[in-house]
Amino acid sequence: MALNLVLFGPPAAGKGTQAKRLVAERGLVQLSTGDMLRAARASGSELGLKVADIMDNGKLVSDDIVIALIEEQLDTQAGAPGFIFDGFPRTIGQAEALDSVLKNRGESVDSVIRLKVEDASILGRIAARFEEQGRKDDNPETFKIRLDAYNKDTAPLLPYYSAQGKLTEVDGMADIETVAASISEVLDRLASPKGQPKQGFFARLFGSK
Numbered sequence: 001m002a003l004n005l006v007l008f009g010p011p012a013a014g015k016g017t018q019a020k021r022l023v024a025e026r027g028l029v030q031l032s033t034g035d036m037l038r039a040a041r042a043s044g045s046e047l048g049l050k051v052a053d054i055m056d057n058g059k060l061v062s063d064d065i066v067i068a069l070i071e072e073q074l075d076t077q078a079g080a081p082g083f084i085f086d087g088f089p090r091t092i093g094q095a096e097a098l099d100s101v102l103k104n105r106g107e108s109v110d111s112v113i114r115l116k117v118e119d120a121s122i123l124g125r126i127a128a129r130f131e132e133q134g135r136k137d138d139n140p141e142t143f144k145i146r147l148d149a150y151n152k153d154t155a156p157l158l159p160y161y162s163a164q165g166k167l168t169e170v171d172g173m174a175d176i177e178t179v180a181a182s183i184s185e186v187l188d189r190l191a192s193p194k195g196q197p198k199q200g201f202f203a204r205l206f207g208s209k
């Protein structure tokens with residue numbers, strides 16, 4: 001059984017940065033639908049051409065497309081110790097599809113960690129990222145559309161996961177190390193439910209002390 005962790009938050013909350021740390025430190029596999037779609041565009045594939053305008057306009061691509069990408073990766077990377085879903089799911093439809101895809105594999109979403117950040121801080125971060133990376137969809141007008149999509153389509157996932165008792169909030173305004181430490185705490189708690197000693201799969205993944 002793999003660990004299935006959803007890193008949740010608006011664009012520029014720091015999901016990618018934290019996911020990359022978990023890859024390096026815990027050997028988990030990062031599944032970023034944004035990265036997959038950008039790779040499709042860079043390759044000039046049919047899919048890439050299809051999603052280019054949607055992405056450049058800050059809109060969400062269709063659920064079918066991202067669900068297919070995720071399923072493909074879960075198959076390709078079967079046997080990985082765990083997955084970090086980054087930028088996915090972004091709609092209730094995607095969340096339900098993820099539940100059913102994982103259920104078919106005898107698994108489920110284990111934990112959803114929300115990086116909580118203030119809008120004003122996101123806007124500052126995105127302005128800096130636009131300067132550094134020149135990502136077209138980071139320009140201020142398009143970013144506003146992305147933030148609206150988050151508030152309208154993605155934020156409803158918070159009550160969805162909260163009702164399942166899977167949601168933990170972490171202060172995403174803190175510095176990178178502090179956020180990483182908070183995420184580690186959540187994962188360690190998950191590995192050791194009710195303070196029991198770590199055992200089995202999670203002990204191997206997280207290290208039993």
Ligand code: AMP
Pocket residue numbers: 011033034035037054055056058059060061062063066086087088089090094137146
């Ligand atoms: P990101 O890097 O995660 O902010 O994604 C960049 C863009 O890719 C988004 O603005 C969307 O156009 C598209 N995208 C990425 N992930 C998803 C998703 N799960 N559902 C729909 N569109 C997505």
